[in-house]
Amino acid sequence: MSNVVPDRWSNGGFDRFLTLQRGHDLPTQNRVQGDVPIFGSNGIVGSHNESVIPEDGVVTGRSGSIGDVHFTEGKYWALNTTLYVKDFHGNSKKYIYYFLSDFSLERFSTGTSVPTLNRNDVHIQKITIPPLPEQKKIASILTSVDEVIENTQKQIDKLQDLKKATMNELLTKGIGHAEFKDSELGQIPVSWEVKELGKLAKFNSGYAFKNGELSDSGMKVVRISNLHKPNFPYWHYSNVIKDTWIVEPGDILFSWAGVANSINVHKYNGERALINQHIYNFIFESDEIKEWTYYVLKHLLPKLKESIEGGAGQLHLTKPFIQAIQIIFPSRADRENILSVFKSLDERIFSIEKKLGQTRLLKKSLMQDLLTGKVRVRVN
Numbered sequence: 001m002s003n004v005v006p007d008r009w010s011n012g013g014f015d016r017f018l019t020l021q022r023g024h025d026l027p028t029q030n031r032v033q034g035d036v037p038i039f040g041s042n043g044i045v046g047s048h049n050e051s052v053i054p055e056d057g058v059v060t061g062r063s064g065s066i067g068d069v070h071f072t073e074g075k076y077w078a079l080n081t082t083l084y085v086k087d088f089h090g091n092s093k094k095y096i097y098y099f100l101s102d103f104s105l106e107r108f109s110t111g112t113s114v115p116t117l118n119r120n121d122v123h124i125q126k127i128t129i130p131p132l133p134e135q136k137k138i139a140s141i142l143t144s145v146d147e148v149i150e151n152t153q154k155q156i157d158k159l160q161d162l163k164k165a166t167m168n169e170l171l172t173k174g175i176g177h178a179e180f181k182d183s184e185l186g187q188i189p190v191s192w193e194v195k196e197l198g199k200l201a202k203f204n205s206g207y208a209f210k211n212g213e214l215s216d217s218g219m220k221v222v223r224i225s226n227l228h229k230p231n232f233p234y235w236h237y238s239n240v241i242k243d244t245w246i247v248e249p250g251d252i253l254f255s256w257a258g259v260a261n262s263i264n265v266h267k268y269n270g271e272r273a274l275i276n277q278h279i280y281n282f283i284f285e286s287d288e289i290k291e292w293t294y295y296v297l298k299h300l301l302p303k304l305k306e307s308i309e310g311g312a313g314q315l316h317l318t319k320p321f322i323q324a325i326q327i328i329f330p331s332r333a334d335r336e337n338i339l340s341v342f343k344s345l346d347e348r349i350f351s352i353e354k355k356l357g358q359t360r361l362l363k364k365s366l367m368q369d370l371l372t373g374k375v376r377v378r379v380n
Contacts, residue, residue: 006373009130015123018096021086022062022119023078024052037072041065041081051075058085058097060105062117067106071097083119095135098142099127102367128372133379138370141377145363152356156349163345167299170338171328184326192330198323200293201252201282204244206275209237220273222247224255227266227279237274245274247281252294254280257316263305265297280322292335295342296327 005011026038026048034049041061053076060069063081071094078084088096108122109115130138173180177189184194209221218238225232247253253266257278275281284290297304304317304325330338369375 005128006130006376008134009128009373011126011128013123014125014127017089017091017127017129018085019087019089020083020119020122023059023080023082023084025080026077036075036077038077038079039070039072039082039084040079043068043070045079048077051077053078053084056093058093058100059083060100060117062119064114066109066115066117067104069097069101069105083117090132091129092132092135092139094139094143098139098367099129099371102371103127130373134377137377137379141370142363142366145359145366149356149359149363152352152359156352156356159345159349159352163342163349164299166341166345167295170341171296171299174330174334175337175341185328188328189330189334192328192334194326195329196323197282197293197297197325197327200289200327200329201284203319203323204275204281204283206277206279206281207242207245208277209235209274213237213239215239220271221276222253222268222270222273222279223276224258224262224278226270227253227255227268228262228264234273235276241274244281247273247275250287252282252284252290252297254282254297254322256280256319256322260305260315263301263315263317265294265301267294278316280319288332288335291339292329293327295339297325300325 010017023039031038031046032049034047036048036051037044038046038048039059041064055075056071056073057076057078058069058071059076059078059082061067061081062083085093085096085100105117105122106115108125109117110121129135172186172188174189174192177191179190180187181190183192188194206222214221214235215238216236218236219241221235221237223232223235226234247268247270249269249271251268253268253275255262255264255266255278257263282290282293284293329335370377
């Protein structure tokens with residue numbers, strides 16, 4: 001990183017430009033429902049009828065979750081698990097928000113089980129800040145990009161709601177049916193069936209890989225965390241394998257244990273690999289039935305999670321329970337027609353999600369350029 005200070009920018013100690021303050025305790029039993037947002041380390045956690053900070057501000061996590069920075073308009077309450085900007089020293093609040101968002105506050109955290117951020121460790125850092133007019137211009141540019149991101153996300157959310165409503169309709173009434181019958185899942189078209197998942201798919205189980213069996217090379221081992229955490233590290237295994245442990249691109253995986261958000265159905269899109277314990281690989285007699293069952297399971301997932309067995313820690317769905325899941329099963333022609341509607345919606349969602357990803361990359365690049373002075377803005 002260059003130590004050259006951009007022309008007309010100021011360099012000095014962090015606390016010369018902004019002062020962080022620890023938040024204030026507010027026990028749950030003392031909170032009164034109101035219009036004042038309460039910020040915890042992860043963002044808004046509730047509301048209250050009075051504030052400790054009477055104006056717009058910037059908040060970040062101090063204990064537990066560190067690194068995420070939040071800008072809030074109007075009065076608010078910052079809990080003692082947070083740090084908030086007590087004094088902006090005349091700088092643009094919105095600029096300071098973007099500055100802190102790019103400052104990687106998590107690198108100053110201490111502790112392992114519960115990471116903690118000490119403001120004194122941050123206050124001694126040397127930083128470089130542009131003059132106020134340039135701050136405002138930079139903040140305005142980045143705010144415009146954020147508005148595009150927000151509006152794009154709203155489009156995705158609306159399409160997801162449309163997809164959910166469409167699935168509810170088509171998975172109960174189909175397309176163009178006039179006669180219905182009673183079933184385990186309620187009324188369905190007379191030509192439709194209901195089948196148990198265990199009759200549609202063979203369940204291949206993963207293996208409980210042990211530390212001593214793992215290696216630095218060999219086939220990847222897919223754990224539950226690899227299915228929902230993009231950068232989670234893979235294990236590797238180079239010993240004898242069983243065919244039932246293998247997962248191929250396009251396979252449908254069901255993670256049935258762990259914390260609540262780990263219970264899920266996944267369409268695997270990685271390279272040929274092995275699956276760890278607590279994951280089933282569903283094997284179907286045809287790709288068409290596989291595709292149909294995947295969409296139905298995705299639709300059923302919220303209700304499945306309500307049926308999770310176990311305590312507050314590790315949870316699981318039993319194999320008999322999963323095998324007994326009722327899958328709506330129309331005629332092949334109906335399945336193909338309904339799937340075409342679902343896939344059309346998914347293509348629209350994917351297209352917008354791709355644009356959202358590109359816009360986020362643009363914002364990241366802009367922040368790196370504008371907040372370091374690598375690219376200067378023109379101020380009228």
